[in-house]
Amino acid sequence: MKQKLVTCKNCEKDYEEGFQFCPHCGQKKDDELTLGVLFYNTISNYFSFDARFFKSYIPLMVKPGYLAKQFVQGKRLLYLHPAQMYLFISVIFFFLFSIISRDQIQNVDKAFKQDLNISKVSDSLAAKNTIDSIKIKELAQQLKDNGIAIPNKNIDVNTLDSLANSIDKKKLNASTAFDFNTKKVDSLIAIDAPNAEIYKAMGLPDDAGYVKRKLYAQGLKLYRQRNGGSILQMFYDSIPIAMFVLLPIFALLLKLFYYRKGPFAYHLVFTFYFFSFLFMVFSILILANLLFQLSAGSISLVILSTFLYLLLAVKRFYEQGFGLSFIKSSAISFLFLCFVIPLAIVTMGVTAFMFY
Incomplete structure (x- = not known):
């Protein structure tokens, strides 16, 4: 009696009906697509998640x-x-x-933003003679936020001046990644100035080579984004x-x-x-x-x-x-x-x- 043949749905070759798997390609005869089959095939195809892994x-x-x-x-x-x-x-x-x-990454972003705040406080201290009473309060709050002790709540210009003189500016600058005038750079960014002008405000020498210019370009990009974690993420x-x-x-x-x-x-x-x-x-x-x-x-x-x-x-x-x-x-x-x-x-x- 002639054996009945079936056609494989995968390779489209004929084989005897009694086989559970296609002898040509190995696909199961009645491989009904269910959620379990779909999940198993996905894992096994990409990661060989089968008995060999556990073995x-x-x-x-x-x-x-x-x-x-x-x-x-x-x-x-x-x-x-x-x-x-x-x-x-x-x-x-x-x-x-x-x-x-x-x-x-979140901690780096937080430290980066704090670093910028300290830099802005440093710039404010450099112009302390023109600070009015409102600015004094704002600066006092910035100093508190950055861990700098404030003598009293009723701080005046003279007290602030004494406090500014007591701060180790070298230590303050060492803790910040930006030792340029951030206010000037911010103003140039605000008016959409050319990057070359911004680089100059950041301290880029005119005779700088390609590598140094590239570093300043990336530094400006980082400064614009205010996101130090992006480098760590990459x-x-x-x-x-x-x-x-x-x-x-x-x-x-x-x-x-x-x-x-x-x-x-x-x-x-x-x-x-x-x-x-x-x-x-x-x-x-x-x-x-x-x-x-x-x-x-x-x-x-x-x-x-x-x-x-x-x-x-x-x-x-x-x-x-x-x-x-x-x-x-x-x-x-x-x-x-x-x-x-x-x-x-x-x-x-x-x-x-x-x-x-």
Whole structure:
């Protein structure tokens, strides 16, 4: 008896009716679209959120170097692919990181606005001889808002003059990012003066080079917005991109110390799994700190334990003795933490300021 054939809705090829999945493309025969199916397909397609993740998670956390070892030995489908593992966990980490970074950005904005207020108070003190009684009250309130003690409520010009002389102007100017005449700059901005004229009021020399002019241009943009957190936000936004540069650099360091232990791709596999572990640890720390407010000592202890993880991971993956693994992992950590990451941070900071 001839077997009845059905046509796959996905690849449009015929196969025998008894199959539950298409033998050509693997799609389920009667894959009715429900909310659960839609949600599962979305997660699994983008993050491979299936049994392999749960099968890979425990070895990742408690068996350093095991997943990388299994992957390079040929077990490519049993566990989650290293790049997929890194992508999925990094998405979780940066989502949690965005929660705590929001408060930091708000604090920077607050400090930035306070900085501008102090600068305006400094300009007011420079013109104190022309201050009338209303201005005195306004200035007194500004001084109070910025933590400067006022002798009494009935302050007069002479008292204000004495107070102004008692203020360490160098210290006041050191606390502000803008040591130019903010009133003059504000007036130029108000009349929509050319930027070149505003730069000159800010102190830009006529013979300034490209870099200095660019810095003044960005400084003016920042001053116009009165939003210091925007640079910090861009800095945070550039971290995921920077990681795609830091990951191969870390793998390159491994290659230099273990140049006989396989091609560069082997070291990159190890790097993906190791940074997946780091992001998972940091994600757990963020969650725990949000719930329980961890102490600085406990956070430091957990961070230090990641070095022990690296030591055990390189020992298992590269199959060398404990002493040699300790020396090499220490050297790699030192070079990465003391040279690579600071250089990346400086580059990210300059890029954020120059191009935000």
